[in-house]
Amino acid sequence: xxTFQRIYEAVKLIPEGQVATYGQVAEAAGGRRLSxxxxxxxxxxxxxxxxxxxxxxxxxxxxxxxxxFGGAGRQKELLEAEGVAFLDDSHVDIQRFRVPxxxxxxxxxxx
DNA sequence: AACCTGACTCGCC
DNA sequence: AGGCGAGCCAGGT
Numbered sequence: 001x002x003t004f005q006r007i008y009e010a011v012k013l014i015p016e017g018q019v020a021t022y023g024q025v026a027e028a029a030g031g032r033r034l035s036x037x038x039x040x041x042x043x044x045x046x047x048x049x050x051x052x053x054x055x056x057x058x059x060x061x062x063x064x065x066x067x068x069f070g071g072a073g074r075q076k077e078l079l080e081a082e083g084v085a086f087l088d089d090s091h092v093d094i095q096r097f098r099v100p101x102x103x104x105x106x107x108x109x110x111x
Numbered sequence: 112a113a114c115c116t117g118a119c120t121c122g123c124c
Numbered sequence: 125a126g127g128c129g130a131g132c133c134a135g136g137t
Contacts, residue, residue, distance in 0.1 A: 002133085002134090003132085003133060003134085004133080004134075021119090021120090022118075022119050022120075023119070023120060023121090026119080026120085026132085030132095031131090031132070032119095032120070032121080032131095032132095033119090033120080033121090033130090033131045033132045034119090034131090034132055034133075035119040035120050035121095035131095035132080036117070036118090036119045036120075036131080036132060036133085037117090037119085037132055037133045037134080038118080038119070039117065039118035039119055040116090040117055040118075040119095040133070040134070040135090041118090041133085041134085042118055043117070043118055044134085044135085045118095053118080056118080057118095058118080058119070058120090059119080059120065059121095063118090064118040064119095065118085113137105114136105114137090115135105115136090115137085116134105116135095116136095117133105117134100117135105119131105119132100120130105120131095120132105121129105121130095121131100122128105122129095122130090123127105123128085123129090123130105124126105124127090124128085124129105
């Protein structure tokens, strides 16, 4: 169970209709400082469609400009379809839809 | 094998 | 208040 695996597990745990920040995913995966690694992990997303990377946004709710799996507009589309409201074209209402907490992923992949 | 870079975040000027 | 550097991991050069 390496860091990447845990990051992916954490992202998969984000419930539909909610979003999580890179920091939250990072904490669930082992440490807040992994936030940057989280970005890299999703960048090289090995399982598009399986890992809901569209539910991961920056701390201020902004979606990544470098989003690349169908276009940034696609991400907004998916999130709104799940019930996540947007404040503007690039920011989700993070305060209302951020997942309250994410379980800590253990070495063996469990909580 | 060392070095650089990247979907981030936070703390310190 | 806004800019800068550090810490983390993996993969490419």
